[in-house]
Amino acid sequence: MITTYKNVDTQLSILPEPVNGSWINVINPSLEEINQLEGLGIPLDYINYPLDLDERARTERENGELLIVLRIPYYQGKSADIPYSTIPLGIILTDRFLITISKMEASVIKEFEAGRARGLSTSKRNRFVLRILFNAANQYLSYLREINKTVDALEDQLQQSTRNKEVLELLKYQKSLTLFTTALKSNELMMERLRRSHIFETYPEDEDLLEDVLTENRQAIEMTNISSNILSSMMDAFASIISNNLNGVMKFLASVTILLSLPTMIASFYGMNVNLPLQDHPSAFFFILLLSALTGICAAYIFWKRDWF
Numbered sequence: 001m002i003t004t005y006k007n008v009d010t011q012l013s014i015l016p017e018p019v020n021g022s023w024i025n026v027i028n029p030s031l032e033e034i035n036q037l038e039g040l041g042i043p044l045d046y047i048n049y050p051l052d053l054d055e056r057a058r059t060e061r062e063n064g065e066l067l068i069v070l071r072i073p074y075y076q077g078k079s080a081d082i083p084y085s086t087i088p089l090g091i092i093l094t095d096r097f098l099i100t101i102s103k104m105e106a107s108v109i110k111e112f113e114a115g116r117a118r119g120l121s122t123s124k125r126n127r128f129v130l131r132i133l134f135n136a137a138n139q140y141l142s143y144l145r146e147i148n149k150t151v152d153a154l155e156d157q158l159q160q161s162t163r164n165k166e167v168l169e170l171l172k173y174q175k176s177l178t179l180f181t182t183a184l185k186s187n188e189l190m191m192e193r194l195r196r197s198h199i200f201e202t203y204p205e206d207e208d209l210l211e212d213v214l215t216e217n218r219q220a221i222e223m224t225n226i227s228s229n230i231l232s233s234m235m236d237a238f239a240s241i242i243s244n245n246l247n248g249v250m251k252f253l254a255s256v257t258i259l260l261s262l263p264t265m266i267a268s269f270y271g272m273n274v275n276l277p278l279q280d281h282p283s284a285f286f287f288i289l290l291l292s293a294l295t296g297i298c299a300a301y302i303f304w305k306r307d308w309f
Contacts (some may be wrong), residue, residue, distance in 0.1 A: 001027045002036065005112075012112070018097055023128065025109060026101040041065075042092060042099065050090025050101040057088075057186040059193055066093040068129065070190065071183035072108050072136045073143045084143050084176035086183040089136070091129055098125045100132070108135045130209045133191065137216035140180060144223050147173050151231060170231060177228040184221045191217060255303050262299055263292035 004015040006022040018024055018040060026037065029047070037047055046067045049055050060067040068091040076085055089108065090101040100109060109132070154169050191214055270288055281287070 002029065002033050020096050022097055023112075024097055024099045026099060027105050028103055029101070037099070040097065041094065046090065046092050047101060050088045051103050053087055053103055055088040057183065057190040059190055059197075064095065067091070068093070068190070068194070070133065070136060071187055072102075072106055073139050073180065073183075074104060075107070075143065081172060082175045082179065083172060084147060084180070086179050089132075091132060093125055093129065098128055108132060108139050111135060127205070127209065130213055133187075133213045134209065134216060136187070137213060137220050140184060140220040141216070141223065144180070144220065144227060147176060148227060151227075151234070155234065170234065174228065174231050177224055177231060180224045181221065181228060184217060184224060188214070188217050188221065259296050259299055259303075262295045266292045266295065 003025045004018050004022050005012050005025065006015050006019060007013070015022060024037075024040075026033070026047075028051070029037065034044070034047055038044055043062055043065070046060075046062075046065070049060075049067065050069055055069055057071045058069050060069075070089045070091065071086045072089045074085050074087045076083055087102060087104055087106070089106055090099075092099040092101070100106075102109070112131075112135075151170065151173055191210070195210060195214070266288065270284075
């Protein structure tokens with residue numbers, strides 16, 4: 001899908017055809033749409049690189065056209081094996097257009113499409129790129145806060161759990177944090193390369209915004225590392241807690257089994273076809289019940305004093 005936007009009367013409007021100074025947003029293009037982009041002078045490699053979900057963050061320049069591949073966060077759903085993953089977003093800068101390409105619809109771009117980004121101008125391509133980078137860093141921070149909330153909720157469930165379900169849920173978010181860490185570090189290297197290329201030094205505001213982007217990205221890296229370390233330690237601790245909870249259950253069941261076996265053993269003795277004490281007494285049955293109860297109560301008291309329950 002290809003959608004063309006341009007600022008008209010301070011508002012972002014959709015155009016039927018690309019014009020100078022417009023922004024072209026491309027999502028999972030078909031073969032026909034790829035040919036259409038090639039007709040605008042976009043190299044085929046620049047179109048295909050961002051469509052590879054394993055593409056790393058980097059920059060490339062060819063014939064005056066700049067390709068920036070950025071790893072952005074992507075929410076796949078709570079039921080997915082990895083709820084929060086990352087996907088590549090391609091940004092192509094030409095002397096006429098700014099083009100964004102991704103395999104899936106990116107939440108980083110939705111804010112721009114909805115017109116919620118203030119002061120956004122499609123003709124100021126460098127600043128537009130920096131706004132995308134800044135939004136991506138903020139999106140990482142937002143998803144990290146959501147992951148931390150989910151982990152806190154799972155922590156409350158794990159304290160009483162004897163199953164592996166909650167630990168496996170934590171493992172899913174541990175994978176997400178690992179992907180975030182890898183993507184953020186590669187993004188940082190890409191941004192440092194952009195800064196060394198001096199393409200954002202034309203306007204002081206752009207250079208300041210690039211510094212803000214780098215700061216936000218470093219903050220996201222630090223928060224991801226902290227969350228990952230905490231989660232890793234938590235998983236080890238709760239694996240032990242689950243084992244202890246299970247041991248407590250087994251100890252209780254073993255104690256109940258022993259208590260129930262004592263009256264059964266006494267009743268078994270009096271079920272033998274041999275001469276037994278009190279066998280001819282008219283109240284023998286009640287004496288046996290009393291003996292079984294006293295034996296069980298004494299055993300339960302001993303278990304309670306030794307904390308075996």
